[in-house]
Amino acid sequence: MSRIELKKLVKRFKDTEVLSGIDLDVPEGSTLVLFGPSGAGKTVLLRCIAGAVEQDDGEVLIGEEDVTDVLPEHRGIGMAFQNFALFPHMDAFDNIASPLTACGKTADQIRAGVDTVAKLLKIDHVLSHTPKALSNGQKQRTALARALVSRPKVLLLDDPLRNVDAKLRFEMRLELPRLLADQGATVIYVTQDYREAMALGDRIAVLDGGRIIQNGTPEEIYRRPATINIAKLFGDPTINLLDVVPQSDASGVYATLSDRRIQLDPGLSGNVGRECVLGLRPEALSFTTANDGVPVTIEAETPFNEKAVTLVTTLRKREILVSRPAETPAPTSGTAHITIDPSDAVLFDRQTGIRLDPNGTTHTAEKAA
């Protein structure tokens, strides 16, 4: 009843194509995170789904019904905007109540609906304030309350946590999945924060330059990113990317770092001699006392919340970041050795940036599942 489908959606502004043929299928009741850098077209996409903006080509279907010609007020959608978009001349109560006043509910029903959702989001004590008198966190929750109050079948949340301080953002990241699950709606959630994406999404669709580059579960996106750019966007510290040319001999397929060999999956033998980029996640690297690890020089160590991150350089001055739990001891200066688990390594084609899989297949940008 509330499955969202987009078929070849195109939107142009002046002469540029902001959305170039978007295909998406969000199963009913699930949460899809729309992830991408600023300017990728995420907000435009949400506006097209909501009907606030008309697309130039393609279809929008909600609950298997084509809503392309349906006005926004009839699409049954709840939307929370990035900069809140609260009505400045109404108090928080009236702001939240506006979806209920539109469908002719009685004053009692309206009061009950608003009170329920306000209590849930802990803003019941500021309902009589105007937006000017609310803190950023309260504004954000008011905007969210307004989107949720009429229990819509479809929820579009445009980076609702962006303008909120770090502590509250962390709290909401923990609370939101449960809140959304209780609502039972189909949700499209936009964010630029990869942690939010992985925490909230059943699936993540990465949008860049108006196209969906990869659509997969958080696990798929993190462990098998389709391109170098996606690998860089997920993970903090960022994935280490090293130019290598795989070789092979009796021992198997390998890449060379600091004159030592790193064994790769034998299925990658088809890439021997090709210019590649090796992706190594900082948490997959560890310091070892054994001498058969890759020798490196330690440049600097930076604490990073519950972890510690060390910047090291190889024999040829290539930079690598190694991260570990803060409690684990490690050398802090001089030379050291690091080990790499080959199953954690990802290989990309240097020219195209696309991931190379074992057994000769190259990843192609996945269509909507």
Add this chain to the structure above:
Amino acid sequence: MDHRSPVERILRALALIAIVVFFMFPIFWIVLMSLQTNETILRSPPSMSFVPTLKNYAAIISGELDSNAGTMSIHFMNNLLNSILLSVFSVALALLLGVPAAYAFARHKFRGSEDIAFTLLSFRFAPPLLVLLPLTLYFQALGLANTYLGLVWVYQLICLPLILWIVRGYFEDISPDIEHAYRIAGHGWFATFKKIALPLAGPGIAAAGLLAFIFAWNNFVFALVLASADKQPVTVGALAFVTASGIQYGQIAAAIVMSIAPTLLLALWAQRYLVEGLSLGAVKG
């Protein structure tokens, strides 16, 4: 940077006094004159102390003026009424037409919208004399000469561009997301216009209306040419005093004070909105 030197403060005060005197002196003088008899005004050398009198106002209100040449009948109050009627109806019509138009220009970027908007604004800049002769002929032909309808229509040339330009800026200032949010919540476009756009642009609309009122009130040329004595506003009506033999300065002064009082009081009362409206409209336009 935190403290102002005393010298700076004195200089600032002096400058402010000078400016106030420069602008307010004519008004102050006129008000003074309206409270003096002709003899006091013409006395040489001029004297500061006098006995104020309301005889001039009484004369204007009753319509009977005493002069050296005898009693004249000047229906100044009629002129005042005409000014009020013309200005109020012109502004009302301009708001009725202009506010929705401004909304359309702000929100719906249709083909040619910029060109049409600019054309409408250009009417402000065009000298009235340009259109006056053709208008007189048309008005005669259409039977609109010397009618309130005709004058209110012509006054749109003054009021409408102003309203359009200022109010459009105010509508553009409202974040489109706020209106989208109201639509998505389930309300149609008219409800959005009524409940969201209008209240939020309220100060701008009020400012534009006020300004339009002032400009309409002050208009001279259109009323002079397109109206006859019984429909003329105060701007033209004041001429009557000049042609009469034996100029009664005190009575003219009283008439002038009554002419400028409404707009002056209105502007004083709403000055905050006017400044806000003018500056924002200018920046956006």
Add this chain to the structure above:
Amino acid sequence: MSDVLLDLRQIDKIYNETSRHPVRAVKDLNLSVTQGEIVALLGSSGCGKTSTLRMIAGFETVSSGDILIKGRPVHKLAPAKRNVAMAFEGYSLYPPLTVEENIAFALKSERLAKEEVRKKVAEIAHLLEIEDILDRYPGSISGGQQQRASLARALIRNADLHLLDEPMGQLEPQLRALLRGRLKHFIKERGLTAILVTHDQTEANALADRIAVMEGGALQQFDSPLRLKDRPANLFTGTFIGEPPMNVFPAHAEADGGNLKLNLADGVCLTYPASAFSDELKARLLASDAFVIGVRPHAVKITAGGHPAKVYANQWLGDQTHIAARFAGQTIVSVRHDRAHHAPGETIGIDVAAHDLHIFATDSGRAFSHGGALA
């Protein structure tokens, strides 16, 4: 014995002193920075950190107190005379000069050969990944690139003190970890002394040797990142530093045979052998009506026999898992560096070791115990 480079003595800053509502932005600040040290001024907006930096630079006057650089009072001197370099939050690049010219401008007073200047600019541009925009103008580059250019301009000089106002706020998230490492290395290699202002505790922790945590104009604690984490001076510092934030619970103590029990809400009772706490601490705890205990997320252990708690969120973030559960009437967050598979709705066992406890006074928020002993 390192030399003291910067000394702030009883610094007060009051804005709008003569008006009806004066604002005391900085209250009685005492701080000294040694040569070659990186210090961070950390706090939320309005805490006084930016005012302090601007006073050190000379862009704000000092309402009372002294600022000494290398023993010399500078608080009455113009910025140009203080020999400090500053990277501004608003970048403040000169629009008619290219990025390269902007950075080189900082070296004007050092009168170096052209080739030498070009080499130095190239070096720092490479460090901050702005080599490819050296010939562009500030108006045509992104916010993050402008910020790096501003940083380069501040660091290339040989000044007594380098002041960096929110140096990495606009930086693309992918570059942050790498640039932090490079920046730290650059500063340490040249023995520069730097003070940076930030609201991001992750950034402060990564770069600084010592962090001055400020709130409401007052200095809360001035310590190394490690000591701030292990021995926060008060509840504010304890919960401000660290992400995810420290878990805090109101509690009161009672003795039970050879054990000490800490009673939390909802009937949750943490039992420890009396030997886990020092005698003075035990006495203090039993004498208090109530206090607040804090435990960091990584110290919250999930064990089979622990106190039951219902999981309501399990979020895998790639390199760590955050598990949130209902515990003692509140939320408790546990961080694990592996992938944990406790689904929402499942009941897990929570355990906290005595040496991971921080204890704070309820009224003042002052910490009086870390790890089983008095602070």
